[in-house]
Amino acid sequence: MTKPFFDPAQLKKRHRAERRFRLYGQLAIGLALTFLLLIFASLIPRGYGAFQQTEIKLDIVFDAGVIGDGGPQADYQKLARTALRKIFPTVSGRKQKRKLYQLISDGAGYQLNNLVKADAGVIGTTRSLWVLASDDVDMYAKGNVGKDLEEGDRILQDIQIDWIETLQKSGQMEARFNSRFFTLGDSREPELAGIFGAMTGSFFTLLVCFGLSFPLGVLAAIYLQEFARKGWFSDFIEININNLAAVPSIVFGLLGLAIFLNFLGLPRSAPLVGGIVLALMTLPTIIIASRAALKSVPPSIREAALALGASPMQGVFHHVLPSAMPGIMTGSIIGMAQALGESAPLLMIGMVAFIVDIPADFIDPATALPVQIFIWADSPERAFVEKTAAGILVLLAFLVVMNLSAILLRRKFERRW
Amino acid sequence: MYVTLNPGKRKVVERVILWILILSSTIAILTTIGIVLSLLFESLRFFRAVPIGDFLFGLQWSPQTAIRSDQVGASGSFGAIPLLAGTALISFIAMSVAAPLGLFAAIYLAEYASKRMRSLVKPALEILAGIPTVVYGFLAALIVAPLLRGGGEQMGFEVSSESALAAGLVMGVMIIPIVSSLSDDIIRAVPQSLREGALGLGSTRAEMIKKVVLPAALPGIVSSMLLAASRAIGETMIVVMAAGLAANLTLNPLQAVTTVTVQIVTLLTGDQEFDSPKTLSAFALGLLLFCVTLILNVIALRVVKKFREQYD
Numbered sequence: 001m002t003k004p005f006f007d008p009a010q011l012k013k014r015h016r017a018e019r020r021f022r023l024y025g026q027l028a029i030g031l032a033l034t035f036l037l038l039i040f041a042s043l044i045p046r047g048y049g050a051f052q053q054t055e056i057k058l059d060i061v062f063d064a065g066v067i068g069d070g071g072p073q074a075d076y077q078k079l080a081r082t083a084l085r086k087i088f089p090t091v092s093g094r095k096q097k098r099k100l101y102q103l104i105s106d107g108a109g110y111q112l113n114n115l116v117k118a119d120a121g122v123i124g125t126t127r128s129l130w131v132l133a134s135d136d137v138d139m140y141a142k143g144n145v146g147k148d149l150e151e152g153d154r155i156l157q158d159i160q161i162d163w164i165e166t167l168q169k170s171g172q173m174e175a176r177f178n179s180r181f182f183t184l185g186d187s188r189e190p191e192l193a194g195i196f197g198a199m200t201g202s203f204f205t206l207l208v209c210f211g212l213s214f215p216l217g218v219l220a221a222i223y224l225q226e227f228a229r230k231g232w233f234s235d236f237i238e239i240n241i242n243n244l245a246a247v248p249s250i251v252f253g254l255l256g257l258a259i260f261l262n263f264l265g266l267p268r269s270a271p272l273v274g275g276i277v278l279a280l281m282t283l284p285t286i287i288i289a290s291r292a293a294l295k296s297v298p299p300s301i302r303e304a305a306l307a308l309g310a311s312p313m314q315g316v317f318h319h320v321l322p323s324a325m326p327g328i329m330t331g332s333i334i335g336m337a338q339a340l341g342e343s344a345p346l347l348m349i350g351m352v353a354f355i356v357d358i359p360a361d362f363i364d365p366a367t368a369l370p371v372q373i374f375i376w377a378d379s380p381e382r383a384f385v386e387k388t389a390a391g392i393l394v395l396l397a398f399l400v401v402m403n404l405s406a407i408l409l410r411r412k413f414e415r416r417w
Numbered sequence: 418m419y420v421t422l423n424p425g426k427r428k429v430v431e432r433v434i435l436w437i438l439i440l441s442s443t444i445a446i447l448t449t450i451g452i453v454l455s456l457l458f459e460s461l462r463f464f465r466a467v468p469i470g471d472f473l474f475g476l477q478w479s480p481q482t483a484i485r486s487d488q489v490g491a492s493g494s495f496g497a498i499p500l501l502a503g504t505a506l507i508s509f510i511a512m513s514v515a516a517p518l519g520l521f522a523a524i525y526l527a528e529y530a531s532k533r534m535r536s537l538v539k540p541a542l543e544i545l546a547g548i549p550t551v552v553y554g555f556l557a558a559l560i561v562a563p564l565l566r567g568g569g570e571q572m573g574f575e576v577s578s579e580s581a582l583a584a585g586l587v588m589g590v591m592i593i594p595i596v597s598s599l600s601d602d603i604i605r606a607v608p609q610s611l612r613e614g615a616l617g618l619g620s621t622r623a624e625m626i627k628k629v630v631l632p633a634a635l636p637g638i639v640s641s642m643l644l645a646a647s648r649a650i651g652e653t654m655i656v657v658m659a660a661g662l663a664a665n666l667t668l669n670p671l672q673a674v675t676t677v678t679v680q681i682v683t684l685l686t687g688d689q690e691f692d693s694p695k696t697l698s699a700f701a702l703g704l705l706l707f708c709v710t711l712i713l714n715v716i717a718l719r720v721v722k723k724f725r726e727q728y729d
Contacts, residue, residue, distance in 0.1 A: 014621050021623035025525025028518045032542055032597075035590045039548065042560055219441035227438060240445040246644065246714040247707065248651025250678050251452060254703040257685065258455035280448045287445070311427060313434050341549030344653035347682055370551040370654075377555050377658060385559060392552050399547065 043396075047389030053178035053191060054138040055130040056104060056167060058083035060112065062123045070116040070123055077109035080131050087172065088163060099160055105132035107180075107192045130176060135190040135383035137164060141175065145382060181390065185356045186372065190383030193376070195391050197358045201271055201351070201366030202340060204359060208275020209282060209339050214332055216279075217286030218321075221328075224287070225294040226316050245284035252281045253348025261349060268350035269365035277345045282335040289331020293324040326413035333406040337399050343370035369395045456707055459700035466694040467495045472701060474498060478664035478675075480684060480695045495698050497705065499664035503674030507585045507656060508649040510670055514589025515645055519596025520638065526597070527604040528626055539601070546594040554658030557587035562659055569671065579661035579673040588655050595645040603637025603721070604630060608728055636724040640717035647713035651706060653678040677702050 060083045067074035081101050085091065091100050108131040115122060115129075136155045139145045141164065145154070156164075167173035184194025220237075228234035256277035260266045266273050297320050305315035346352065351367050352375065359366035367375070373395065376388040464472070475496015522542065526535055562583035569576030576582075607630050615625035631638070661673030662683060684699040 014624070018621040018623040021626070022525070022529060025521045025529060028521035029525055029538055029542075032518055032522055032545065032590075032593050033538070035593075036541060036545055039552070039556060042556065043552070216441045216444055219438050220444065223435075223438035223442045227435060228442075237442050237445055240449050242718055243711060243714055244445055244448060246647060246710065247452065248648075248653070248678070248710055250651065250653045250681055251456070251703055251707050254681070254685075254700060255448070255452045255455050258459055258700070259451055263455075280444075283444065283448070287442075311431055313431050337547070341547075341551070343549070343551045344657075344678070344682070347653075347657075347686055350686075352686055370549050373551050373555065374654065374658065377551075377558065388555055388559075392555060395549060396552070399549070403547065 043389050043392055046386065047391075047393040049142050049144070050181060050386040050390030051178055052142075052175040053180070054133040054141040054173060055176050056084070056133050057128060057130050057172040059086065059126055060129050060131075061126045062112075062116070064123050067116065067123065070120050072113060072117075074113075075109075076112040076116070077104075077106065079112055080104050080108040087167070096159070099157060100163065102134060103137050103160065103163060105134045105191045106189060107132045110192075132191050133173065135381060137173075138191055139382050139386075140164060141168070141173065142386075144386070181387075185358050186354060186367070186375070187356060188354075190379075190381050190387055193384070193387055195369070195372060195394055197355060198367050198369045198372035198391070199394075201274075201355075201359050202368040204271035204362050204366060205274040205278060205346075205351075205368055206336055206340060208272055208362060209278040210332070210336055212276060212279035213282045213286050213335065217283050217332070217335075218290050218328060220283075221287045221290030221294060222316060222321065225291045226320065227312070241284045241287055244280075245288070248344075249281060249342055250344040250348065252277050253345030255280070256345060256349045267363050267365075269353050269355070269367075270363045271351075271359065271366045271368075272362040273349050274346050274351050274366075274368065275362075277349060278339040278342060281342065281345065282339045285335035285338060286328075286332050289334070290324070290328045293327025293331065294320060296327065297323045323415065326409055326415075330406045330410045333402050333409070337402040337406075340368075340398060340402070341370055341395065343368065343374055346371050347374075369398070452707065456700055456704040459697050460704045463694055463697035463701045467698070471495065472497055472698075476666060478680070480680070480698055493695065495694065495701075497677070497702065499666040500675060500677045500680055500702070501705075502666055502668075503581070503660070503664070504650055504676040504678075506581050506668060506670065506674055507588065507660060507676060508646055510582060510585025511588035511592060511649045512642070512646055514586055515592040515596050515649075516642055518589075519593045519641075519645070520600055522593070523597040523600035523604060524626060524631075527601050528622065528630070539598075542594045542597055545591060546598075548591070550591065550652060550654040551658070553587050553591050554654040554656075557583050557655055557659035561587055574671055576671045577661070577673040579659065580671050581660065581674045582670040584656050584659040585670065587659065588649055588652055591652075591655070592645045592648055595648055596641050599641035599644065599721075600634070600638050603634045603641065603724065606637070606725070606728055607633045634724075636720045640720040640724075643713045643717040643720075647710040647717070650713075651678065651710050653682060657682050677706050681706075 058080060060079050062079065063082075066078050066082075067076060081104070084100060084104060085097070088100060091097055111131055112129075115127075133141070136145075137160075140156055140161065145156075164173065180192065181194045183196050184192060185197030187193040224234060224237060228237075256273055260273045260276060261268060301319050301323060302315050305319045306312070310318065346368055352371050353365060353367065354375070355365050355367055357364075369391065373388055373391040376384045376391060472495050475494060476498050477494040477496045478499045479493045480495060522538075526538060530538065558579075562578055562580065565580060565583050566576045566578055611629050611633055612625055615629040616622070620628065656676045656679050660679055661675050662679065663673060664675050664680075665672055667674060681699045681702050684696060684702075
């Protein structure tokens with residue numbers, strides 16, 4: 001062999017290749033983590049604004065001449081309009097007045113109506129109240145739509161912007177905490193749209209989902225892990241579970257539509273059906289996690305129980321299952337978190353309708369958190385972008401809480417044998 | 418409490434419980450049967466109206482049927498090829514993001530990273546898979562797509578506001594952890610002796626990984642890619658929100674394409690009459706989707722199983 005066995009130049013090249021290779025790995029991880037950061041960095045500032053809403057302080061005269069004895073049909077909006085006119089007495093002419101009235105939301109009327117409903121004594125008095133500004137004013141006040149467009153291309157005209165600035169200077173317009181977002185259902189008016197309806201819908205859906213998938217999943221896991229003899233039957237079940245775990249979620253929606261809605265005639269848009277479909281989807285997750293948890297319980301526990309005279313079932317239900325519970329719960333919470341974020345199958349069974357009322361039970365028409373986000377993302381109004389991002393923040397907050405509790409549960413109760 | 422005086426009774430109870438357990442575990446089978454039957458049944462009704470050949474090989478997709486119900490023969494055309502092409506295009510873009518990033522991340526985590534770094538980075542990456550898809554859809558439609566459009570305009574490209582690129586890129590980020598997690602597991606399952614052999618013969622770590630570890634782990638890596646691809650094909654919300662509705666047969670990632678899942682959602686949300694081929698076609702698409710993803714999954718699971726048997 002004439003070529004030297006050890007060539008320093010060659011070695012340098014090889015070491016450079018080594019460093020390059022390492023760098024690729026670091027770059028890949030760095031990029032992936034950057035994406036993660038970017039996701040949160042782009043959502044938080046966009047959604048944060050929706051937790052505040054621009055309101056206008058008005059001296060409302062509850063004039064019995066306008067609202068009579070305070071029935072629901074009375075023109076409460078007019079009270080707010082009159083109060084606004086008092087701040088800008090120089091505004092005259094129908095066109096200008098209409099522009100002025102556009103500053104306040106239609107929700108202002110409801111607000112005043114609710115006030116009268118709660119206490120009829122306010123009729124005839126004057127109250128200084130914060131009422132909702134319209135979504136266009138809100139967007140302007142938050143700086144989401146600028147003045148730089150030509151007047152013709154803007155929703156707000158110059159004169160309206162002047163009014164807004166006057167109100168802001170006198171402290172009669174400010175952004176206040178938007179409790180409506182957490183207490184109301186959906187609305188066509190962005191400033192009145194809330195996430196509570198969707199949260200309730202998600203709650204009912206998850207309740208059904210958990211009530212079905214947890215017992216079924218745990219029982220199935222017990223059978224497969226503790227009692228099933230190895231054979232074609234248990235193999236077949238196992239193949240089924242593994243494949244179900246990878247079936248696209250929308251296919252479960254088709255199943256729900258064809259079987260639960262069309263064949264069994266269950267109600268459309270109901271959390272009941274949504275919960276059943278999501279339960280079928282999360283079942284594989286729960287079974288796989290429960291089996292792993294059962295598997296980690298050492299055989300000595302079973303043997304000890306059997307030796308002391310327990311039947312096989314007693315051994316499993318009284319001794320093995322309690323020891324495996326933390327692991328099972330962790331898996332179930334993770335499964336529920338997946339179900340909470342799932343929207344595609346719910347679209348198929350009609351949980352995507354526009355629903356204003358808060359659902360009261362399992363068969364009321366409802367929507368779910370992620371579907372609400374989808375509906376808002378599809379809405380053309382600029383103000384809904386903010387609502388969408390805020391809805392996402394709420395959804396992510398729930399997911400973080402669920403996953404954290406799963407991790408804590410595991411940390412606290414996990415036993416090493 | 419554990420002492421039962423009547424052993425016969427105890428046996429009966431045990432039997433009953435056992436049957437409850439068995440019944441619970443058959444739910445998985447029932448679900449699969451339910452999926453197959455419901456898809457098959459509605460699809461057969463669809464294929465009575467539209468020949469299966471036209472569906473699988475037709476180049477034209479426009480499910481809008483006649484306006485008046487008494488118009489005969491004015492039904493739309495149901496060729497699935499443009500949808501399949503759109504799905505393939507978006508999935509390809511997603512995979513070209515997720516495959517290199519996921520694989521290199523997995524290699525680094527399995528071979529180079531310290532234990533501490535691993536325990537921090539791995540869960541962080543998995544957050545990407547835990548973020549609901551509707552969130553990715555929002556990002557794709559309202560943040561990435563306008564950015565691409567603006568960027569494209571400055572460079573003189575015509576970018577559609579519902580470009581395949583935006584949906585594909587965002588989907589790619591979502592499936593990074595699917596590739597990285599499984600590949601990482603597989604790479605770590607390669608026996609230590611192979612590594613030591615390679616290092617002992619004087620190779621650098623990179624050479625050891627490239628020439629010994631990766632070839633040994635190849636089946637597992639391939640199956641992680643298959644699983645990721647199957648996830649991309651079946652992904653719904655991102656494409657519903659960020660991809661288009663028009664069925665263009667194109668390979669240009671800057672144009673709008675539509676996918677199988679987008680069409681299923683558009684066909685089945687809103688009012689529907691259950692007899693029109695328009696509605697039924699969604700189930701035929703669902704069947705197609707189910708078959709494709711099932712084949713990918715079965716192959717992937719098989720390959721992984723073989724791999725594990727080889728080294729365990």
